[in-house]
Amino acid sequence: MNLFKLAWKNIVSNPWSLLLNIILFALGIGLISFLLLFNDQVKDKFEKNLADIDMVIGAKGSPLQMILCGMYHVDNPTGNIKLEHARPFLNPKHPLIKRAVPLSLGDNYRSYRIVGTTYDLLDLYNAEISYGRKWARDLEVTIGAIVAEKTNLKLGDKFVSSHGFEEDDDLAHAHAAFKVVGILKPTGTVIDQLILSNTSSVWNVHDHEDHDRDHSGDDAHDHSGNDHDSDHDHDHNHDGHDHSAHGHDGHDHDGHDHHDHKHSEHCDHDDNHHEHNLNYVENTAGLGPENIFENSNEGLLLNLDKEITNILVQFKSKKNFQALSMPRNINENTELMAASPAYQINNLRANIGVGTQALRYLALLIALVSGFSIFISLFKSLQERKYELALMRVSGASPFQLSWLILLEGLILAVVGFVVGIVVGHLASALMAGAMSDAYQYNFSSWKFGRNEGLLLIASLAIGTTAALIPAWKAYNTDINRTLSGK
Amino acid sequence: MIRTAELQFRYDKENAFSFPDLSCAKGEMLLILGKSGIGKSTLLNLLGGLMKPNHGSIQINETELVNLGTSTLDRFRGENIGIIFQKNHFIESLNVLENLLLSQKLAGAKVDKAFCLKTLETLNIQHKAKSKIRNLSEGEKQRVNIARAVVHKPKVVLADEPTSALDDENCAKVVELLRTQAQEIGAALLIVTHDTRLKNIVEKQIVLS
Numbered sequence: 001m002n003l004f005k006l007a008w009k010n011i012v013s014n015p016w017s018l019l020l021n022i023i024l025f026a027l028g029i030g031l032i033s034f035l036l037l038f039n040d041q042v043k044d045k046f047e048k049n050l051a052d053i054d055m056v057i058g059a060k061g062s063p064l065q066m067i068l069c070g071m072y073h074v075d076n077p078t079g080n081i082k083l084e085h086a087r088p089f090l091n092p093k094h095p096l097i098k099r100a101v102p103l104s105l106g107d108n109y110r111s112y113r114i115v116g117t118t119y120d121l122l123d124l125y126n127a128e129i130s131y132g133r134k135w136a137r138d139l140e141v142t143i144g145a146i147v148a149e150k151t152n153l154k155l156g157d158k159f160v161s162s163h164g165f166e167e168d169d170d171l172a173h174a175h176a177a178f179k180v181v182g183i184l185k186p187t188g189t190v191i192d193q194l195i196l197s198n199t200s201s202v203w204n205v206h207d208h209e210d211h212d213r214d215h216s217g218d219d220a221h222d223h224s225g226n227d228h229d230s231d232h233d234h235d236h237n238h239d240g241h242d243h244s245a246h247g248h249d250g251h252d253h254d255g256h257d258h259h260d261h262k263h264s265e266h267c268d269h270d271d272n273h274h275e276h277n278l279n280y281v282e283n284t285a286g287l288g289p290e291n292i293f294e295n296s297n298e299g300l301l302l303n304l305d306k307e308i309t310n311i312l313v314q315f316k317s318k319k320n321f322q323a324l325s326m327p328r329n330i331n332e333n334t335e336l337m338a339a340s341p342a343y344q345i346n347n348l349r350a351n352i353g354v355g356t357q358a359l360r361y362l363a364l365l366i367a368l369v370s371g372f373s374i375f376i377s378l379f380k381s382l383q384e385r386k387y388e389l390a391l392m393r394v395s396g397a398s399p400f401q402l403s404w405l406i407l408l409e410g411l412i413l414a415v416v417g418f419v420v421g422i423v424v425g426h427l428a429s430a431l432m433a434g435a436m437s438d439a440y441q442y443n444f445s446s447w448k449f450g451r452n453e454g455l456l457l458i459a460s461l462a463i464g465t466t467a468a469l470i471p472a473w474k475a476y477n478t479d480i481n482r483t484l485s486g487k
Numbered sequence: 488m489i490r491t492a493e494l495q496f497r498y499d500k501e502n503a504f505s506f507p508d509l510s511c512a513k514g515e516m517l518l519i520l521g522k523s524g525i526g527k528s529t530l531l532n533l534l535g536g537l538m539k540p541n542h543g544s545i546q547i548n549e550t551e552l553v554n555l556g557t558s559t560l561d562r563f564r565g566e567n568i569g570i571i572f573q574k575n576h577f578i579e580s581l582n583v584l585e586n587l588l589l590s591q592k593l594a595g596a597k598v599d600k601a602f603c604l605k606t607l608e609t610l611n612i613q614h615k616a617k618s619k620i621r622n623l624s625e626g627e628k629q630r631v632n633i634a635r636a637v638v639h640k641p642k643v644v645l646a647d648e649p650t651s652a653l654d655d656e657n658c659a660k661v662v663e664l665l666r667t668q669a670q671e672i673g674a675a676l677l678i679v680t681h682d683t684r685l686k687n688i689v690e691k692q693i694v695l696s
């Protein structure tokens with residue numbers, strides 16, 4: 001029988017008081033732990049995905065929406081921009097721009113966004129190929145590590161995309177199937193949850209729709225808003241196209257070079273469009289110079305009548321005044337919108353910060369109340385156990401041993417409350433991670449323990465010690481004679 | 488084993504006590520009788536080192552209690568003195584056996600579970616070893632009280648009104664138990680009481696007046 005065991009027995013002998021103290025303490029610690037985890041993870045995601053991007057260009061609208069869409073892929077695009085307007089910024093010889101990465105959005109596969117882009121995007125996020133190779137031709141995709149893990153897509157698998165950002169069978173582009181030709185290594189950035197293809201694949205999938213609409217009597221088709229839905233009717237006639245290379249009745253595609261265009265099992269016909277540059281062939285050969293050109297900004301600029309969604313821009317110098325004033329100039333003098341990710345994200349975090357700060361104060365208040373509850377509990381227990389303490393003194397316990405016993409009780413309550421609180425905080429975080437994963441495909445690590453937990457443990461011990469100080473002092477000064485004589 | 492000389496204690500000008508010199512050797516039993524308010528409990532507290540006398544000497548096992556500092560006295564008391572209080576106070580969160588083991592531990596004695604169980608057996612309450620204190624009868628509590636005072640094998644056992652709430656039959660039994668236990672560990676036993684029934688049971692007596 002030692003003092004620790006005695007302290008533990010004293011605590012558990014009063015289960016209701018123990019329960020109240022633990023619940024209060026765990027609530028405070030759990031809430032703080034959850035907020036710290038949430039803040040850390042959000043900060044980590046925001047910072048990792050900044051990827052040294054200095055400016056994002058897109059269609060006019062909400063700058064924050066554009067950033068959240070183009071960099072974090074958690075929102076819808078503000079619209080599309082014509083390549084003709086974007087041409088100056090995609091020019092590899094731009095004096096201020098080190099790298100400009102075009103993004104064309106519009107489709108998803110099982111809520112994972114398909115992004116038409118160039119190989120520069122891989123460099124932006126330091127992404128490397130784990131299996132297979134980079135996309136090269138139309139309808140070839142290289143998928144992020146999380147996409148591969150969650151969708152079980154493997155090299156050679158084919159899939160049909162769905163329009164927009166939410167999976168919807170009614171919006172499936174059944175006429176065109178993507179084929180997985182590569183899987184990226186995990187990077188811990190947003191690219192892990194993207195499906196990457198060349199830009200013309202995205203155009204082709206939607207141009208095909210435009211044709212459908214044009215030929216089925218639909219009027220204006222607004223692709224820029226990315227909000228259209230359509231059932232695809234593949235039994236149609238494409239004027240101006242020559243489909244001689246395959247036996248599709250009702251197709252007449254003049255003046256185009258044709259190759260076999262293989263669709264997935266979801267597609268019930270083959271379709272070849274020269275205008276759409278569907279030069280996809282079934283092989284896994286390495287990338288030739290023509291593929292590299294097609295997946296570069298120079299290749300992209302051959303299609304000035306087409307549209308893209310965003311451009312991610314890195315400046316050559318982050319201190320250059322002209323570069324720094326470029327977003328303002330774009331916003332004032334062009335049809336485009338430009339925004340600084342760092343500025344927008346800082347604003348967003350400041351706004352979120354007000355809420356989390358309020359919650360943090362609430363958590364601190366709960367922690368303080370729990371500390372006070374421990375104090376009351378120990379103080380009350382001390383009154384009830386004054387004979388016991390006097391008896392211990394008679395039996396040979398020193399005043400220091402009595403005060404240590406009370407301090408131990410405060411510390412045990414704090415440690416148990418801390419452990420329960422940490423478990424509660426991480427469980428809440430796991431629930432939130434599940435919700436975030438479902439909603440945005442972002443993966444959060446709920447069971448990561450680190451420095452914050454260490455600091456919380458120290459804070460808990462401090463609260464437990466402080467709460468026990470006065471009762472411990474009273475125990476130290478126990479007057480044996482007066483107590484036992486009942487005076 | 489225990490010897491006092493010219494012992495005096497004063498609460499204030501009106502409440503001052505002078506006690507007769509007393510001595511009790513190893514294995515002996517001394518009865519200290521007196522009416523209420525005569526200073527019996529004060530004497531017991533002085534002998535137990537719970538209060539310091541204003542004058543006089545208390546020697547236990549050749550050690551002068553009056554000269555000991557607080558922490559030394561705490562340790563000395565734990566090792567050498569066992570006190571049976573009139574009221575049965577225990578550590579309520581512990582069971583009977585754990586109370587005895589804690590008493591040994593605090594006294595700095597060897598934690599001897601077998602001896603604790605043997606003592607409980609002698610007192611005929613070994614079956615209550617794992618019982619919570621609140622589940623004991625008053626008689627059982629008194630026996631545990633006695634066991635706790637002796638399990639660390641002190642040199643002196645002091646008992647404060649151990650029979651005041653008992654009938655004649657149980658009164659004689661408790662005194663016999665005390666005597667047996669004290670002799671078992673070779674301790675001097677001092678019983679402070681106003682219970683005159685003990686006059687006929689204990690041979691060596693001092694009456695406070």
